Every structure is written in structure tokens, then in C-alpha cells.
Amino acid sequence: MSPVIVILVVLVGIGLLLALWLMGIYNRLVVARNRFENAFAQIDVQLKRRYDLIPNLVEAVKGYMGHERETLDAVIKARNSAMAAEQKVVAKPGDPAAMREFNQAEAQLGGTLGRLFALSEAYPDLKANQNMLALQEELTSTENKIGFSRQGFNDAATDYNNRREVFPAVMVAGMFGFAEASLLETAPAERAAPKVSFQ
DSSP states (O other): OOHHHHHHHHHHHHHHHHHHHHHHHHHHHHHHHHHHHHHHHHHHHHHHHHHHHHHHHHHHHHTTOGGGHHHHHHHHHHHHHHHHHHHHHHHSTTOHHHHHHHHHHHHHHHHHHHHHHHHHTTOHHHHHOHHHHHHHHHHHHHHHHHHHHHHHHHHHHHHHHHHHHSTTHHHHHHHHTOOOOOOOOOOHHHHSOOOOOOO
């Protein structure tokens, strides 16, 4: 064989190995991105469940807390805002602007629900109402599922971010538009340590 053919075969072999190597990096990034997007889909299921429970909760307390209309309206408004923000994240999970808006909307919803439950403490008949107790139990269960799903999403998004930021994947990620995924943050109220009082 002539030296030119040998050099061409070696160059083609090196080019083929390089192409396979780049395809492997690209495919691992795609798999990691799909994992964190799927993880948000799991959160989405639980959020829809919670959003569906909130109008029932408001209806259950409306008869007891009719003069607390401002709080009830705030809960519904916060729910609608959170649903709209969630739809933006569903369209593009991990998008920093959408995640920021979603985190803010969820924090607002959590705050208004907290106020609603705090106000309901002043109504003994409401606290004993079976519908209210069942809805509170459902909401608590759903919140726990959302917390676990949020953890799964953040784990998957962190894994994706790690994969896209290490060398040499960072070059492939930049070439093919693999953007950084934002994490779901907990609301400041969720971060605060609970206060216990034995009085």
C-alpha cells in the first residue's frame, strides 16, 4: 500500500473515532436533559392535583368564612398565577426566567394557603368539618409528593448541569445549544425552622 493511502485510512479512522466520541457526548447530554424534563413532568402531575384541590378547599370554607372574602380571592388569584407560571415551565423546563416566575408564584400560593389555614383555626365548626379535614389531608399528601418530586427534579437537573459543564462536554453543549437548567427553589417560608411553643 502506498503511504498516501495509509495516511488517508488513518485520518478517516481518526475522524470516525472523533465523530463517535462526539456522538457519545451528545447522546449523554440528550439523555440527561430528558431525565430532568421527565422529572418536571412528575412535579406537573402533582401540581395539577393540588391546583384542582384548591377550588374545592375554597368552596368548603366559603360557608364558614364568608366575610373573609379577601383571603379566599387571594387564594384563587395565587392559584391561577401559579398555574400560568407552571405552564411556562412545562413548555421549557429549566428555563431560568420561567423557573424564577414559577418559584415566585409557588411561594405566593404557599403564603396565601398558609393564611387561609391560619384563619380557619378561628372557626371551630370549620376545623371539625369532614370535607375540610379530608381536603387538608389530600393537600398535605400532595405537598409531600411535590416535595419528593421537586427533589427528584433538582437531582436530575444537577446531573444534567454537571454533564454539560465538564470538559469536553462543555464544548459539545455550547455547539448544540444545551442550556443550563435552573433548579426549583423552596419558598423562604419552607426554609424557616418551625417554632415550637409549649404554653
